[in-house]
Amino acid sequence: MLHYALTIRKPPLYSARVKVFARSAAATALPVGPLARVAQLVQRQMDEVDARIVAQAAAFDPAIEGYVAYALGSGGKRLRPMVAILSGGATGSLTAEHIDLAVIVELIHLATLVHDDIMDEAERRRSQPTVNARWGNSLSVLLGDCLFAHALTLSTNFENADISRAIARTASEICSGEMIQTQRRFDLQLSVDDYFRIIEMKTGSLFATAGELGATISGADSETVKSLKTFGEKIGTAYQIYDDCLDLAGTEAATGKTLGTDLTKGKFTLPVLIFLQSASEFERERCSTLIVEERSDEVTELLKNAATNGALNSSITTATDLIREAQAALVPLPANAHADALLALGEALAEMLDQLRV
Numbered sequence: 094m095l096h097y098a099l100t101i102r103k104p105p106l107y108s109a110r111v112k113v114f115a116r117s118a119a120a121t122a123l124p125v126g127p128l129a130r131v132a133q134l135v136q137r138q139m140d141e142v143d144a145r146i147v148a149q150a151a152a153f154d155p156a157i158e159g160y161v162a163y164a165l166g167s168g169g170k171r172l173r174p175m176v177a178i179l180s181g182g183a184t185g186s187l188t189a190e191h192i193d194l195a196v197i198v199e200l201i202h203l204a205t206l207v208h209d210d211i212m213d214e215a216e217r218r219r220s221q222p223t224v225n226a227r228w229g230n231s232l233s234v235l236l237g238d239c240l241f242a243h244a245l246t247l248s249t250n251f252e253n254a255d256i257s258r259a260i261a262r263t264a265s266e267i268c269s270g271e272m273i274q275t276q277r278r279f280d281l282q283l284s285v286d287d288y289f290r291i292i293e294m295k296t297g298s299l300f301a302t303a304g305e306l307g308a309t310i311s312g313a314d315s316e317t318v319k320s321l322k323t324f325g326e327k328i329g330t331a332y333q334i335y336d337d338c339l340d341l342a343g344t345e346a347a348t349g350k351t352l353g354t355d356l357t358k359g360k361f362t363l364p365v366l367i368f369l370q371s372a373s374e375f376e377r378e379r380c381s382t383l384i385v386e387e388r389s390d391e392v393t394e395l396l397k398n399a400a401t402n403g404a405l406n407s408s409i410t411t412a413t414d415l416i417r418e419a420q421a422a423l424v425p426l427p428a429n430a431h432a433d434a435l436l437a438l439g440e441a442l443a444e445m446l447d448q449l450r451v
């Protein structure tokens with residue numbers, strides 16, 4: 094161990110189990126957001142994950158330890174670790190190996206954020222300057238590489254070599270997805286299917302691995318492991334759509350990060366693709382011109398406009414449908430607090446999506 098677009102109706106089971114969880118969370122009477130309410134069940138484990146992530150900086154050469162500490166110390170939603178821990182608790186007793194897994198998946202995620210900010214030339218992340226804004230692209234690329242390498246090194250400590258192999262495959266898949274997305278920038282031939290393939294690789298795969306391996310560590314049977322993997326993949330994909338919509342409809346003051354980078358960097362996300370798919374030739378040409386000229390505010394207004402096709406709201410609906418599919422994957426699991434929290438995680442994300450509707 095380490096130690097350091099059809100709408101799917103919610104079956105009655107969902108609402109009943111989520112309400113039970115919500116009542117227990119509400120008993121604290123704390124004014125917390127939707128994700129924080131879910132995290133309360135495993136707050137002790139999440140606090141340990143946070144502490145171990147920060148402590149990882151000490152594993153690096155003193156000459157670069159400060160850079161690593163900066164990248165690791167900015168906090169975040171910790172969604173992937175939460176999925177790993179909740180999946181473990183939903184299928185058995187939580188152990189130190191679940192914490193180890195949670196740390197590793199978050200380190201991989203943080204490595205991708207460092208690289209994303211370089212490619213997007215983002216200046217803010219979590220209300221502070223990005224690594225590349227502080228120290229430039231050259232150092233930041235290498236820092237991201239170091240975080241990837243460290244996460245894979247930590248993964249070799251699992252006694253079950255299949256866990257290490259699964260983590261390594263996921264890291265490779267994430268990088269491949271990022272490369273394909275970069276390759277297809279400003280590509281007007283990009284289809285909705287292409288988009289889903291990319292986000293399933295770059296985001297869905299790590300959530301899927303968190304769910305899959307959380308259950309594997311608990312000794313769950315193969316069907317249960319598959320259910321948690323499916324849950325993770327669909328929740329992760331829905332979360333990426335949320336993040337893509339947030340890039341258009343959010344505010345930098347609320348999110349603490351640079352927004353609008355997808356359009357300016359030619360990353361065609363679901364709202365853009367839905368618009369282009371149904372737009373007239375004139376509207377397509379107009380939208381393409383606005384994107385090339387980096388007039389992102391005008392593009393956003395097009396995507397919000399119900400008189401065209403309300404592409405932003407359509408994307409939110411698609412993500413919500415994915416959440417229902419993720420929840421449906423949990424139906425075979427025995428009812429317990431952690432399984433209910435996974436359902437509630439879907440509800441929290443659906444709530445966040447609804448807040449972006451126009």
